[in-house]
Amino acid sequence: MPRLTDPQRAFVTERHLATLTTLRADGSPHVxxxxxxxxxxxxxxxxxxxxxxxxxxxxxxxxxDAPTRAALCQVDGRRWLTLEGTISADDSPAELAEALRRYGERYRPRDPLIERVVLRVAVERVMSSRDLR
Known part of the structure; x- marks a missing residue:
C-alpha cells in the first residue's frame, strides 16, 4: 500500500471534487x-x-480473481493527484456510517436516510504533480 506524502495528504483533505474512472462491461471508460x-x-x-x-x-x-480497476483524479490548477487501485461496492451499515462521517468532515453532512452505497478504492499507485511529491 503506497503512502501519501505530507503535501498529498493535505491536498486530499482540501474541499475539491475529483473524477472517478471505471470501466464499463465493454471496456470503455466511464468518467x-x-x-x-x-x-x-x-x-x-x-x-x-x-x-x-x-x-x-x-x-x-x-x-x-479479477477485481475491477479504478482511478480517482483530483485537480486544482496545476496541482493534481491520481489514486489508482481496485474498486468494490460495500453497503454494510458500518462502512456507510464511516463513509458518511468522513464525508461530513471534508465536505458537509449528508442525509443518512437517503439510500447509498460506499465505493472503496484500495489504492495501489499514487501519481501527482511535482509540487505534491
Missing amino acids: VPVAFTWDDEAGIARITTNPTTVKVRNARRGTA
Missing part, C-alpha cells in the same frame, strides 16, 4: 465527477453514491 474521502491508515478512498449508478454496476462487476 464522472465525485466527492471522496481518504483513509490514510487503510490506504483507501471512499465515495458514497446512489446504488443504481453506472459506477456501482462497474464496481460490482469485479471478482476476487
Whole structure:
C-alpha cells in the first residue's frame, strides 16, 4: 500500500471534487465527477453514491480473481493527484456510517436516510504533480 506524502495528504483533505474512472462491461471508460474521502491508515478512498449508478454496476462487476480497476483524479490548477487501485461496492451499515462521517468532515453532512452505497478504492499507485511529491 503506497503512502501519501505530507503535501498529498493535505491536498486530499482540501474541499475539491475529483473524477472517478471505471470501466464499463465493454471496456470503455466511464468518467464522472465525485466527492471522496481518504483513509490514510487503510490506504483507501471512499465515495458514497446512489446504488443504481453506472459506477456501482462497474464496481460490482469485479471478482476476487479479477477485481475491477479504478482511478480517482483530483485537480486544482496545476496541482493534481491520481489514486489508482481496485474498486468494490460495500453497503454494510458500518462502512456507510464511516463513509458518511468522513464525508461530513471534508465536505458537509449528508442525509443518512437517503439510500447509498460506499465505493472503496484500495489504492495501489499514487501519481501527482511535482509540487505534491
